[in-house]
Amino acid sequence: MKKIINNVEDIVPEMISGLVRTNADLVKQIDGTTAVVRNDPKFKENKQVGIVSGGGSGHEPLHAGYVGDGMLSAAVAGEVFTSPTPDQIYEAITAVDQGQGVLLIVKNYSGDVMNFDMAKEMAEADDIEIKTIVVDDDISVKNSEFTQGKRGVAGTALVEKIVGAAARSGMNLADLATLGQKVIDNIKTIGIALHAATVPAVGHPGFELGDDEIEYGIGIHNERGYAVEKIRPAKELANELIEKILKEFSDQSGDFAILVNGMGGTPLMEQYIFANDVLNELAAKKVKVSFSKVGNLVTSLDMQGISLTIMKADADWIKYLKEPVTTIAW
Amino acid sequence: MKKIINNVEDIVPEMISGLVRTNADLVKQIDGTTAVVRNDPKFKENKQVGIVSGGGSGHEPLHAGYVGDGMLSAAVAGEVFTSPTPDQIYEAITAVDQGQGVLLIVKNYSGDVMNFDMAKEMAEADDIEIKTIVVDDDISVKNSEFTQGKRGVAGTALVEKIVGAAARSGMNLADLATLGQKVIDNIKTIGIALHAATVPAVGHPGFELGDDEIEYGIGIHNERGYAVEKIRPAKELANELIEKILKEFSDQSGDFAILVNGMGGTPLMEQYIFANDVLNELAAKKVKVSFSKVGNLVTSLDMQGISLTIMKADADWIKYLKEPVTTIAW
Numbered sequence: 001m002k003k004i005i006n007n008v009e010d011i012v013p014e015m016i017s018g019l020v021r022t023n024a025d026l027v028k029q030i031d032g033t034t035a036v037v038r039n040d041p042k043f044k045e046n047k048q049v050g051i052v053s054g055g056g057s058g059h060e061p062l063h064a065g066y067v068g069d070g071m072l073s074a075a076v077a078g079e080v081f082t083s084p085t086p087d088q089i090y091e092a093i094t095a096v097d098q099g100q101g102v103l104l105i106v107k108n109y110s111g112d113v114m115n116f117d118m119a120k121e122m123a124e125a126d127d128i129e130i131k132t133i134v135v136d137d138d139i140s141v142k143n144s145e146f147t148q149g150k151r152g153v154a155g156t157a158l159v160e161k162i163v164g165a166a167a168r169s170g171m172n173l174a175d176l177a178t179l180g181q182k183v184i185d186n187i188k189t190i191g192i193a194l195h196a197a198t199v200p201a202v203g204h205p206g207f208e209l210g211d212d213e214i215e216y217g218i219g220i221h222n223e224r225g226y227a228v229e230k231i232r233p234a235k236e237l238a239n240e241l242i243e244k245i246l247k248e249f250s251d252q253s254g255d256f257a258i259l260v261n262g263m264g265g266t267p268l269m270e271q272y273i274f275a276n277d278v279l280n281e282l283a284a285k286k287v288k289v290s291f292s293k294v295g296n297l298v299t300s301l302d303m304q305g306i307s308l309t310i311m312k313a314d315a316d317w318i319k320y321l322k323e324p325v326t327t328i329a330w
Numbered sequence: 331m332k333k334i335i336n337n338v339e340d341i342v343p344e345m346i347s348g349l350v351r352t353n354a355d356l357v358k359q360i361d362g363t364t365a366v367v368r369n370d371p372k373f374k375e376n377k378q379v380g381i382v383s384g385g386g387s388g389h390e391p392l393h394a395g396y397v398g399d400g401m402l403s404a405a406v407a408g409e410v411f412t413s414p415t416p417d418q419i420y421e422a423i424t425a426v427d428q429g430q431g432v433l434l435i436v437k438n439y440s441g442d443v444m445n446f447d448m449a450k451e452m453a454e455a456d457d458i459e460i461k462t463i464v465v466d467d468d469i470s471v472k473n474s475e476f477t478q479g480k481r482g483v484a485g486t487a488l489v490e491k492i493v494g495a496a497a498r499s500g501m502n503l504a505d506l507a508t509l510g511q512k513v514i515d516n517i518k519t520i521g522i523a524l525h526a527a528t529v530p531a532v533g534h535p536g537f538e539l540g541d542d543e544i545e546y547g548i549g550i551h552n553e554r555g556y557a558v559e560k561i562r563p564a565k566e567l568a569n570e571l572i573e574k575i576l577k578e579f580s581d582q583s584g585d586f587a588i589l590v591n592g593m594g595g596t597p598l599m600e601q602y603i604f605a606n607d608v609l610n611e612l613a614a615k616k617v618k619v620s621f622s623k624v625g626n627l628v629t630s631l632d633m634q635g636i637s638l639t640i641m642k643a644d645a646d647w648i649k650y651l652k653e654p655v656t657t658i659a660w
Contacts, residue, residue: 002524002542004600004636006563006607014564015599018606022590022622025652060598194332212332233336234344260352264597267632268390269345270334276348277336292352296626302597304632306334322355 001203003302008200012057012079019064023328027067034077034084035092036064040326043073043096049167049176050074050096053105053160054089055112056081058197059220062157062298065329071164072327073102080199080301081221083111089119093128101129101173103180105160107152108136109221131177135159137187137309139248140217140225151219154261154298155187155309158321161330165320183317188248190241191307193218194231195265197300216240220263220300234270238277241308246285249312257291257321258282259309264299266306271295274306291321297329331533333632338530342387342409349394353658357397364407364414365422366394370656373403373426379497379506380404380426383435383490384419385442386411388527389550392487392628395659401494402657403432410529410631411551413441419449423458431459431503433510435490437482438466439551461507465489467517467639469578470547470555481549484591484628485517485639488651491660495650513647518578520571521637523548524561525595527630546570550593550630564600568607571638576615579642586612587621587651589639594629596636601625604636621651627659 005011012034020029020036028039035054053063054076063075073096078084093102102123106116113134120130137155144151163180171179193215196205199222206222209215214237217225232240246252260275262268275294282289290313298307311317335341342364350359350366358369365384383393384406393405403426408414423432432453436446443464450460467485474481493510501509523545526535529552536552539545544567547555562570576582590605592598605624612619620643628637641647 002544002561002634004524004564004567004596004604006565006603011599011603014606015602018602018604018609018624021609022602022605022624058597058599060602065598194334214332231332234334235336237334265595265632265634266334267388267594267629268395268626269341269388269631272345272348272352272390273336273341274334274348275352276344279348279351294348294352296598299597301599302595302634304332304595 001198003200005200011200012077015057016077026326026328027064030091030095033088033091035074035088036067037074037092037095038067040069044098047098047100049100049173050098050102051105051164051167052092052096052102054084055107056083058301059298061329066157066160066327068325068327070168070323070325071160071330080201083115086115086118086122089116090122093119093123094126097128103163103173103176104130104132105163105180106132106134107156108134108149109147129173131173133177133180133184135184137184137189138219139188139245140190144219144223146221146223151223153189153191153220154259154307155189157297158187158257158259158309158311159183162317162320165323186312187309188245189307189309190244191218191263191305192216192237193263193303193305195304196222197303199301218305220298234274235277238274239281242278242281245308245310252287255290255313255315255318256287257311257313257318258289259297260294261298261307261309262296263303263305264296265302265304271306278308290318331528333530335530341530342407345387346407356656356658357394360421360425363418363421365404365418366397367404367422367425368397370399374428377428377430379430379503380428380432381435381494381497382422382426382432384414385437386413388631389628391659396487396490396657398655398657400498400653400655401490401660410531413445416445416448416452419446420452423449423453424456427458433493433503433506434460434462435493436462436464437486438464438479439477459503461503463507463510463514465514467514467519468549469518469575470520474549474553476551476553481553483519483521483550484589484637485519487627488517488587488589488639488641489513492647492650495653516642517639518575519637519639520574521548521593521635522546522567523593523633523635525634526552527633529631548635550628564604565607568604569611572608572611575638575640582617585620585643585645585648586617587641587643587648588619589627590624591628591637591639592626593633593635593637594626595632595634601636608638620648
């Protein structure tokens with residue numbers, strides 16, 4: 001394993017320290033935690049609902065890269081591929097609550113769901129109103145190694161953007177939770193890997209693929225997918241994923257948003273080529289794309305691969321997606 | 331070779347198409363070229379000096395990702411690791427000239443320097459005033475495979491940011507060229523590779539490193555560096571590069587800016603850990619860091635590695651670096 005790290009046990013605190021120190025105008029760290037909050041003096045005056053997300057590290061820029069005006073109020077980082085602890089999540093909640101309550105955005109993994117739930121109970125004991133939405137956009141497999149039901153993957157970035165923009169506009173907690181759940185229900189993602197991620201504490205890739213093989217339907221923690229096949233041209237990969245995803249939408253009229261997401265080790269060049277093929281195929285199918293985003297938004301360490309997210313969107317959601325934010329990475 | 335592409339000869343047009351179609355609110359393509367210009371109706375009214383850059387593809391988001399208000403007016407993409415042709419550069423110049431002249435920002439590679447020079451002559455024949463600055467920030471080797479003198483690498487992004495902000499503020503062409511050259515003279519970069527890039531038309535990595543080896547001083551086109559050694563902890567890598575770079579600055583007082591740049595296949599996690607070590611070491615040496623940036627800004631396809639850029643900065647330059655822009659990728 002070759003990685004630019006020091007001691008394996010120091011990876012997360014050193015990473016968070018690097019992120020905060022190089023973006024001190026945007027974010028700050030809560031003392032004694034790996035939670036990151038806005039460094040925005042006006043935030044408290046605006047009396048918004050707080051938006052807190054988090055999860056295991058290794059998916060950067062998710063979540064700390066999305067802390068800022070118009071998106072998250074705070075992000076909590078666990079160890080690599082491991083949920084943050086309830087006390088760290090609780091610290092983030094109390095740091096951002098302005099008396100309007102706090103919405104928790106959780107990816108659907110058993111450890112995250114459990115720990116965010118415990119933090120919710122701790123905060124409710126302080127009379128902070130909490131609601132939780134659980135993102136489960138990965139349609140490739142029904143149950144997986146680390147969760148019951150579908151996994152939460154790249155679509156999480158879209159949820160955080162839409163809900164964050166709505167919170168900035170003054171929406172209350174109950175409406176934000178309803179909006180967030182409706183958004184989640186309309187987001188579908190599938191990923192493919194060319195090469196698995198290497199977890200630092202493990203020291204070798206999570207699974208092996210042949211020199212000409214890719215795996216369809218992988219998760220963001222090296223979870224296996226639904227098929228290993230020979231690699232094909234980008235346009236055929238795009239068509240494979242689009243076929244599967246569009247089956248999930250009974251109504252293909254109206255606005256759609258897409259996210260082409262790099263998994264960490266795949267260059268932008270390939271992401272843009274794939275996005276071009278996705279737009280060609282969706283145009284051929286008369287699916288109207290009103291918002292698109294390309295980049296390394298929700299990664300899996302050094303995994304080489306890509307995921308496609310398609311969202312059926314209300315007009316309001318497109319507006320929320322397009323609004324400017326002040327974050328490190330959106 | 332596993333890459334998410336179609337035909338090798340279509341890589342650049344398909345990539346540019348994907349970039350433009352997914353960012354149609356920000357940029358547009360000049361018909362019949364791989365040049366990208368601002369999609370900004372107000373740009374022409376402002377009567378700014380045009381700023382045009384470009385070069386071989388494979389370094390994304392450089393340059394097209396930096397087209398927008400406050401940065402580049404246009405970017406011209408050549409084939410992978412190959413200069414754009416003079417006629418494409420000329421098209422970009424004529425598209426953005428507003429009668430105030432155009433500044434060309436060129437990375438120091440023989441092919442780029444020659445082709446931008448030919449485009450300059452073509453534009454001057456149209457009575458468009460042109461000045462050129464050549465970025466040569468890579469201090470690791472004196473001459474290299476593709477150039478005389480030092481190579482132009484990640485520091486190019488800082489040059490584009492500073493000069494772009496100055497152009498927006500109304501600075502004239504002669505002053506922009508003087509500013510740009512002064513900035514270039516104060517930017518120093520060294521890169522390291524853990525794994526070489528695979529050029530699509532070649533099909534295998536440009537060079538081989540052992541499972542525990544890294545190479546110091548590599549360029550962004552698989553040019554070899556100054557040493558191959560066993561990998562060391564991130565903080566030792568940071569110290570190695572800092573020692574070499576700081577020797578280039580006789581005066582280490584005043585403001586400095588740093589850029590920690592991922593080479594395309596290295597995750598943000600490792601970039602932030604490295605940045606944290608860089609800041610620790612610079613603090614120990616009493617070097618004042620007034621601006622820092624971390625990310626995949628100037629890449630080399632799927633190369634795994636990182637580069638460190640340190641710039642000695644006037645106060646104005648720090649202000650220019652911090653000003654908001656409307657680009658895809660800064």
